[in-house]
Amino acid sequence: MARTRFDICLDEVLRHEGGYVDHPSDAGGATNLGITHKTLARWRNISPWWKLPKAEVRALGRAEAARIYRASYWNRSKAGNLPAGLDLALFDFAVNSGPDRAIRTLQAELGVLADGQVGPLTLAAVRARDVAGLIAALCERRLGFLNRLSTFPTFGKGWTNRVAAVRKAALAALAAAGTPIAPISPSSNWSIAVDFLNGYKTYVVAVIMLLAAGAQLLGVELPALDGASAGQMIMEALAIIFLRKGLKGDIGKA
Known part of the structure; x- marks a missing residue:
């Protein structure tokens, strides 16, 4: 055997x-x-x-x-x-x-x-x-x-x-x-990228909100965001970041 x-x-x-x-x-x-x-x-x-x-x-x-x-x-x-x-x-x-x-x-x-x-x-x-x-x-x-x-x-x-x-x-x-390790195919690379972004999607959203708020403060008009002030978006972005960190910490302690 x-x-x-x-x-x-x-x-x-x-x-x-x-x-x-x-x-x-x-x-x-x-x-x-x-x-x-x-x-x-x-x-x-x-x-x-x-x-x-x-x-x-x-x-x-x-x-x-x-x-x-x-x-x-x-x-x-x-x-x-x-x-x-x-x-x-x-x-x-x-x-x-x-x-x-x-x-x-x-x-x-x-x-x-x-x-x-x-x-x-x-x-x-x-x-x-x-x-x-x-x-x-x-x-x-x-x-x-x-x-x-x-x-x-x-x-x-x-x-x-x-x-x-x-x-x-x-x-x-x-x-x-003696077994060569095959490189990852392009489709696998795409899958890795998607998995990575999925794990950090809340951070991505928060960063986009902060960038939009910064653009508004600089006088750049963003029609899609009418009704949302720069200050409001900054506060919401920070809330998203700290909420995710808090949840991650609680899960880690469970």
Whole structure:
């Protein structure tokens, strides 16, 4: 039976994670096969998490660890939808620093909305990029984040070696796959543009209103806007902007 990309990437992750540790400077606490005490308790629906004895963490087997990795990191980051090599780079980043941060870092590099969700827009942006360059850039951003952590003096050498090893393995996987990443067609580019504008349409409307108000203040007649004063449009535009920001913040806290 052929091994899947998940199996191969998990081998690389576990090569760096190792066995049971309980380092006093590690915020994760007791950890085995890279699975923390809290993560294992949540996986087993034990609340509060500290009710799970540390002995259970020590006894964790690879089979259960693999199920946790697949559900909480591989599937969460949509690594299975990414080109060989980039799947490993994002998966290992997600395991080490959390899926949300790993995905947002990838999205920041791609120049798409960093919402922590790998959807069609993110995948389309990946297809438009040189994958080798994207792997290198993601690893650089990851290392930059790790360098800013207060625990870098303690764990920095290991983290740096890990990122270097993952980058090497990811680039090797990409070369072995030998599958060129096709550029996005013009229709796909149009779809990306529409998605982008759809996400910011309230801001677009507000900007148009501010421009129209500015034109009125300069004495430019805009017949289509008869009856709306410049001051009224400015106030409404600002209300739109702050209302959207408020809604976005409330949704993010939900």
